[in-house]
């Protein structure tokens with residue numbers, strides 16, 4: 568049964584008209600942002616928590632509100648071939664359109680409290696904070712940004728106008744029209760491919776696999792968005808040799824061998840407290856399966872594994888980027904992103920020397936960058952943000 572919104576939420580400044588919906592003959596409104604296609608009576612919320620039916624159509628109830636801000640290394644999204652070593656201003660809101668039982672961010676994604684959205688965050692203030700701190704990009708992360716599309720697109724446009732890159736972390740569970748609007752303002756994305764069976768998506772995530780695969784095909788073949796993929800390996804659920812082989816085969820055949828695949832370790836959380844953490848050996852096995860059949864760039868995450876975190880040349884096998892957790896070490900690329908040993912171009916977006924942000928995680932008080940805030944008038948360092956990287960992708 569859908570939850571209801573109160574009159575005060577409906578009239579709040581954070582509630583704005585939504586896009587991608589239609590009015591049905593029976594008077595309900597259908598949200599067309601994600602493949603759930605929720606049909607809502609006036610006053611009802613969708614299961615994503617942030618979209619609801621108002622008197623005149625679907626509204627977004629979390630515009631300009633965030634659950635918090637932090638500067639992270641871009642490798643933490645994870646994006647390993649997009650401006651390596653650079654800092655990214657990360658933020659999220661609340662709610663999610665999937666119901667993954669293993670959610671590792673459940674405090675935000677499953678939130679039903681507007682308190683979670685305590686931080687006001689106008690697009691202009693976000694841009695001011697990113698440029699003031701020297702971030703090369705802003706990331707929509709922690710929860711899926713497609714559900715707050717109207718807000719995310721406004722932030723992304725403001726970032727583009729200021730020369731800040733736009734990064735999304737998403738499950739890719741979005742309809743074609745909403746997908747086109749959202750990703751037209753995104754420079755790089757990590758898509759969370761939860762598993763490679765419909766049964767997993769249906770029984771554990773409350774969704775379907777096919778729309779996610781369609782989003783991956785769309786991103787790689789129809790957009791310039793730099794795309795990487797992450798799969799969280801859960802013992803006994805999505806870590807079989809057969810499943811990993813099927814996933815690897817589909818990616819290689821349909822997206823190409825250069826598309827990055829990250830395997831990350833699960834920690835017991837949310838509705839799966841009894842599942843064990845992913846053994847390191849499982850991650851190593853998954854990487855070997857994926858690499859053994861032609862994927863050039865397979866990484867391990869949420870685990871200390873310098874070899875599985877580093878980048879190797881697809882041509883000669885030389886180490887191109889050394890990583891230890893999120894700390895970069897030796898750098899084997901020239902200024903154009905080519906291997907120093909054999910000249911092979913690395914797939915990705917490389918812009919000169921590596922960044923030096925390291926492993927730091929810096930919480931940010933956005934209030935400081937609002938008009939009247941103590942950092943509002945400080946000089947803005949746009950030099951890092953305004954460099955325009957060349958997009959590269961090997962065939």
Ligand code: SF4
Pocket residue numbers: 598599600601602603604605612613614615616618619663664713714
């Ligand atoms: S975004 Fe998805 S879950 Fe949320 S209201 Fe729209 S269709 Fe429903």
